[in-house]
Amino acid sequence: MRPVRPGRPPGQFIQNSAMIMKLEIKDLHACIGEREILKGLSLEIPKGQVHAIMGPNGSGKSTLSKVLAGHEDYTVTGGEVLMDGQNLLEMEVDARSRAGLFLAFQYPIEIPGVSNANFLRAALQARLPKGEQIDAVKFYQRLYQKMDMLKMDRSFTARSVNEGFSGGEKKRNEILQMAMLEPQYAILDETDSGLDIDALKVVADGVNAMRGPDLGILVITHYQRLLDYIKPDVVHVLADGRIIRTGGPELALELEEKGYDWLLKAA
Ligand code: ADP
Ligand code: MG
DSSP: OOOSOTTOOTTOOOOOTTOOOEEEEEEEEEEETTEEEEEEEEEEEETTOEEEEEOOTTSSHHHHHHHHHTOTTEEEEEEEEEETTEEGGGSOHHHHHHTTEEEEOSSOOOEEEEEHHHHHHHHHHTTSOTTOOOOHHHHHHHHHHHHHHTTOOGGGGTSEETTTOOHHHHHHHHHHHHHHHOOSEEEEESTTTTOOHHHHHHHHHHHHHHOSTTOEEEEEESSSHHHHHSOOSEEEEEETTEEEEEEOTHHHHHHHHHOSHHHHHHO
16 A cells, blocks of 8 residues: 655645554665665554664665664665654654654764753753753753663763763663654664673663654664664565565574574575
């Protein structure tokens, strides 16, 4: 079923009572320079579910997340992405974020000179209607509550975004941004990389606390380990720019046991 006509204006929402709320990626092709990295990738993440993408290094996992976020280095050459029926690929980067898409980067960027608190405040302010101001007291109450959940020291509010943060602190900070922005769909790109087991549990607890019917989550990971803590509803395997297998959580365990080679040979 196609609930939405292709080629309509960006951001326009077509009301359709039969429409299921989901992030829908259809036959997506994307290039970097001349090289095609995504070669017809399709998958659907219904709101309320946690899906995992696993795959060998270089298979296109980060490329997918950056293409969804609208990174300028990547050119989409085919396919479409619908977020609750909105044509995501025709939206500007900031519009994607305001519409409820969130990406936690594999390599979070540092923003010297911008404090974490001001960054989050500006990001939230940008979501409000014109003329409406964030209530500073409520903002800090919420910020501290989320930081406590993620076991982050209060000093992180005044520090520049990610500057001098350890790998684990950067990943926690990504999840803090997610907790503050309350997206509709969140993509977590290798949020487990660089985390020791304690930090991994804190991050997973934070993500699990946000799980619910109003959020779809795509967890991208090379290793099964993270999925011990964030239990996915569905697991997809990405290889050479395409989904080659979709299954339940047991697929991740099978990959852990057998590696990727058996699937690549079967594909
Ligand atoms: P994964 O996240 O699955 O490890 P990536 O999406 O990062 O894979 O990379 C997929 C392929 O695209 C790799 O072969 C990588 O070398 C290539 N690639 C990614 N980013 C760039 C870039 N900025 N310039 C050139 N090649 C890139
Ligand atoms: Mg990657």
